[in-house]
Amino acid sequence: MPAxxxxxxxxxxxxxxxxxxxxVCLEFQDCxxxxxxxxxxQLLISALKDLFGEVDAALPLDVLTYEEKTLSAILRIxxxxxxxxxSSLTLLGSYKGKNCAFRVIQVSPFLLALSGNSRELxxx
Amino acid sequence: xxxxxxxxxxxxxxxxxxxxxxxxxxxVLGTLVRDTIARVHGTFGAAACSIGxxxxxxxxxxxxxxxxxxxxxxxxxxxxxxxxxxxxxxxHRYPCFLNTLHVGGTIRTCQKFLIQYNRRQLLILLQNCTxxxxxxxxxxxVTKSCLLEEESAGEELSDSGxxxxxxxxx
Numbered sequence: 001m002p003a004x005x006x007x008x009x010x011x012x013x014x015x016x017x018x019x020x021x022x023x024v025c026l027e028f029q030d031c032x033x034x035x036x037x038x039x040x041x042q043l044l045i046s047a048l049k050d051l052f053g054e055v056d057a058a059l060p061l062d063v064l065t066y067e068e069k070t071l072s073a074i075l076r077i078x079x080x081x082x083x084x085x086x087s088s089l090t091l092l093g094s095y096k097g098k099n100c101a102f103r104v105i106q107v108s109p110f111l112l113a114l115s116g117n118s119r120e121l122x123x124x
Numbered sequence: 125x126x127x128x129x130x131x132x133x134x135x136x137x138x139x140x141x142x143x144x145x146x147x148x149x150x151x152v153l154g155t156l157v158r159d160t161i162a163r164v165h166g167t168f169g170a171a172a173c174s175i176g177x178x179x180x181x182x183x184x185x186x187x188x189x190x191x192x193x194x195x196x197x198x199x200x201x202x203x204x205x206x207x208x209x210x211x212x213x214x215x216h217r218y219p220c221f222l223n224t225l226h227v228g229g230t231i232r233t234c235q236k237f238l239i240q241y242n243r244r245q246l247l248i249l250l251q252n253c254t255x256x257x258x259x260x261x262x263x264x265x266v267t268k269s270c271l272l273e274e275e276s277a278g279e280e281l282s283d284s285g286x287x288x289x290x291x292x293x294x
Binding site: 051 | 164203
């Protein structure tokens with residue numbers, strides 16, 4: 001008996017991920033400034049509110065991990081809000097009168113990509 | 125052709141207090157809308173909307189306001205209008221809200237819409253009015269507006285009739 005004809009179905013995903021993940025680090029001009037996780041999130045929301053108003057300050061933004069020693073964090077934002085978050089982080093200049101800057105280390109639509117960064121590889 | 129395109133937002137100021145409409149001024153309303161956009165959409169929204177922003181027409185008796193903004197950012201302005209909750213003038217605060225009736229590309233289309241809207245509002249007022257003197261006054265304005273409508277339609281017909289008569293003469 002001949003094998004039955006197989007039917008093929010092609011599914012194309014344009015952008016399967018609804019969220020984008022950002023690895024950021026906060027740098028202060030002077031040393032010795034500490035923030036806990038709640039203050040860090042408050043800083044992010046106030047940056048969004050400054051530039052884009054109350055409507056975009058309410059974007060679903062999550063701080064997935066936060067390290068107080070290095071002031072680095074992994075953020076999750078919905079894909080439509082990535083440009084707004086990134087531009088408001090760029091334009092944030094100070095926290096409580098002290099100069100600071102956000103360094104964006106890595107951005108990816110997949111969280112797994114943030115686990116290994118070839119820039120931080122140490123080659124011996 | 126290359127020109128700046130605008131959107132005209134036709135709004136109505138609705139308030140419980142009858143003194144609220146009388147204190148409407150174009151500069152006061154303009155600053156109020158700009159401050160609301162700055163609060164709702166931030167520095168970006170305030171800068172984007174205030175380039176082509178103007179209060180083009182204001183009627184204190186009916187509370188009709190015509191706002192102009194650039195075509196690229198009219199949605200930012202439109203979405204900020206529901207956040208206006210009060211009108212402040214000379215220290216008095218009147219709670220009110222802005223009801224958007226029509227969005228048009230030119231002042232002429234907004235004017236045409238406003239004429240039709242006012243005709244419909246006159247008929248609604250006629251149904252709801254209780255006083256006999258008021259009823260007569262409203263009926264007079266309704267018949268006047270109907271006559272004006274027929275006149276303008278008749279003028280268009282007679283114009284086209286004149287053109288048709290001119291062609292066979294040539």
